[in-house]
Amino acid sequence: MRKSTLLLSALIAGLLLNGCGESGTSSEDTSALLEGQLVDSYVENADYYCADGSFGTTDINGYFLCQTLPVEFKLGGLKLGEINTLSTDKKVFPQDLLGVARTNLNDTNVIAMARFLQSCDDDNNSENGLKIRAEVKTALQSEIDFNADDIESYVEITVDEVTAAEHLAESTDFANTLDETTLPQTVKTALSAVDSNLSQELKNTLAYMGNEERLAYDVYNKLYETSPLMQFTNIAKNGEYQHITAVQLLIQKYISSDADFTNVDLDPLEYKNTAIEDMTAGVYDIGDIQDLYNTLVAVGQESDQKALEVGCMVEVTDINDLDRDIILAQEENATDITAVFNFLRDGSYSHYWAFDKGLKNMGITDGCCVVGTEYCHPQYPQNENGNKYGQL
Numbered sequence: 001m002r003k004s005t006l007l008l009s010a011l012i013a014g015l016l017l018n019g020c021g022e023s024g025t026s027s028e029d030t031s032a033l034l035e036g037q038l039v040d041s042y043v044e045n046a047d048y049y050c051a052d053g054s055f056g057t058t059d060i061n062g063y064f065l066c067q068t069l070p071v072e073f074k075l076g077g078l079k080l081g082e083i084n085t086l087s088t089d090k091k092v093f094p095q096d097l098l099g100v101a102r103t104n105l106n107d108t109n110v111i112a113m114a115r116f117l118q119s120c121d122d123d124n125n126s127e128n129g130l131k132i133r134a135e136v137k138t139a140l141q142s143e144i145d146f147n148a149d150d151i152e153s154y155v156e157i158t159v160d161e162v163t164a165a166e167h168l169a170e171s172t173d174f175a176n177t178l179d180e181t182t183l184p185q186t187v188k189t190a191l192s193a194v195d196s197n198l199s200q201e202l203k204n205t206l207a208y209m210g211n212e213e214r215l216a217y218d219v220y221n222k223l224y225e226t227s228p229l230m231q232f233t234n235i236a237k238n239g240e241y242q243h244i245t246a247v248q249l250l251i252q253k254y255i256s257s258d259a260d261f262t263n264v265d266l267d268p269l270e271y272k273n274t275a276i277e278d279m280t281a282g283v284y285d286i287g288d289i290q291d292l293y294n295t296l297v298a299v300g301q302e303s304d305q306k307a308l309e310v311g312c313m314v315e316v317t318d319i320n321d322l323d324r325d326i327i328l329a330q331e332e333n334a335t336d337i338t339a340v341f342n343f344l345r346d347g348s349y350s351h352y353w354a355f356d357k358g359l360k361n362m363g364i365t366d367g368c369c370v371v372g373t374e375y376c377h378p379q380y381p382q383n384e385n386g387n388k389y390g391q392l
Contacts, residue, residue, distance in 0.1 A: 036090045038062040038073060039175065040117050040168050042194045045132040047074045060129065061193050073097060075120070075132060076140030078154060080113065089179035091192075093172060097146075102176070105169050112148035114164040119157045126159075126167050129194035174252060181245055183343075190339030191249050198254060200262060202332055205325045206251050207261040210271070211289040212321065213243040213344065216314050216351075218281045219293060223300045227307040231354050235311075239347050244276055246340045253336070258285065266290060305362060311355035312368035315348045316375045322348065346381075353382045 038046055042062035049055045050066035058064050064071065072082040073092070081097025094113040095102045104110060122131045136155050151157055178188055217240035224232040251272050255261070258268035266285045282297075284290045300310035322345040329337040356367035369376035 033065045033067055034069065034086060035063060035065050036071070036086050036092055037192060038064060038092045040094055040114050040130065040171055041126045042129040042192075043117060043132065044129060044194075045134070045137070046080070047076070047137070048072065049074070060131075062129070076137040077143040078140040079143075079145045081146065089175055091175050093175075094168065095172075102172055105165060105172065109146075109148045110168070111161050111165050112151050113146060114168045115157055115159045115161065116146075116151045116154060118159040118164055118167065119151075119155050124158060127195055128197070174249075177252070178249060181242075181249070183242060183246055187246060187340060187343050190336045191246075191253065193336045195253065196332060196334040196336065198334060198337075199332060202325075202328055202334060202337065203254065204261055204263040205328065206247060206255065206337075207258070207263055208286060208289075209321070209325065209341070209344070210244070210247045210251060211284045211286045212318060213240055213247055214279065214284065215289050215293050215296075216240045216318065217244060217276075219296050219300065219310065219314060221281065222297050223307045223310065226301050227304045229304060229307065229358060231308065231311060231358050235351050235354060239351055241276060243344050243347060246343060248272070248276075250337060250340055305359065305364065308355050308358045308362070309368070309371045312352060312359075312371050312375050315352040315355065316368075316377065318348045319345055319352070319377075319380075349380045349382065352377065352380055 038048075038058050039062050042060070044058055044060050044062060046058045046062075047055065048058065048064045048066070049072045050068060051070055052067040054065075054067060056064060069086070070082045070084045073080040080094075081099070083092055083096055086092075087096065093102055094110050094117070095104060095107070098107070098109050098113065100107050100110060117130055117132075118126050120130065120132045120136045122133045140154060175192075178191055181188070183191075217236050220232040220236040220240065224236070248271070255272060257272070258264050258270050264285045265287050269279075269283070269285045271279055282293055284293065296310050296314065300307040322341050326338055326341045326345065329341060352368060359367045359370065364370050366376075369378075
């Protein structure tokens with residue numbers, strides 16, 4: 001069990017007992033440049049040519065910059081295709097290059113391009129991005145258009161149709177899901193970065209944090225039934241819902257199934273692709289979280305004050321765990337996980353001050369500090385309204 005969870009559990013036990021309270025573009029001003037991302041995974045080292053005459057190669061995350069469109073994509077002399085407009089998600093898939101709907105994943109030309117691009121990858125691992133081998137571009141010097149019937153003359157094809165189609169479908173689905181969320185653009189951009197190589201320990205943080213953010217969401221919704229205070233419904237609907245979504249996207253990005261986790265010790269819930277509304281409230285697949293939920297609800301239902309105190313406890317516990325997890329993610333250079341976890345922690349700072357304010361409005365002058373020194377954190381960032389990190 002995590003140290004922060006132990007602290008929380010010990011304090012709650014006392015309460016229950018006592019019953020008290022890189023680009024080749026020019027150096028012009030980039031503010032007006034259009035940024036896009038070439039993907040079937042992230043395609044690095046593809047050449048692009050913009051309508052204004054600028055050109056470059058896509059970076060490690062597939063990004064390109066153009067002053068104006070259309071933009072043409074090539075590998076050496078082989079033209080993959082061009083686009084005249086950027087979609088709302090700023091991504092360019094093989095479907096876009098070939099002028100078909102993104103949902104048309106059975107198109108012969110689309111599958112052929114996916115097989116070709118994936119076969120050009122320098123490490124034959126599509127999961128960590130597609131880095132086009134330099135020798136592929138060197139060999140493709142003739143100025144020709146991509147033809148599905150000729151892919152075996154372009155490069156040795158090492159990826160079969162089924163594998164290529166499955167990977168493209170996963171990439172397309174993830175991009176669509178990400179685009180449909182209301183997460184901050186900084187978080188979306190981080191989630192669009194190339195995959196990192198995660199240790200088992202860091203993978204396990206995704207399982208734990210997924211459960212922990214759901215716990216907060218469920219506890220606040222449950223306590224709202226007996227203590228209809230706006231902090232609970234606002235934070236659950238506008239904060240924790242976003243947090244669950246962000247962690248779920250990380251799980252979709254890195255985890256095949258719950259079998260990839262080694263810290264799931266109850267029946268696996270397999271919520272990787274489950275809508276939040278369809279997740280069973282109050283049920284988790286990590287025992288510590290399950291026990292914590294049951295205890296928190298019991299304490300919080302005693303009174304409005306106890307309910308707000310539980311809110312303070314939950315947010316401090318979350319912040320403590322995120323402090324540790326962010327360091328781990330930084331050590332592994334997992335920039336996407338670091339960005340998401342910082343987003344979660346910023347939200348928890350805001351939520352903490354909302355509960356603190358609620359207690360003070362109730363006449364509890366010490367606010368969250370009334371719960372104990374472990375939960376008294378005047379150093380947490382806040383603004384004049386106690387809500388530095390956005391809407392609750």
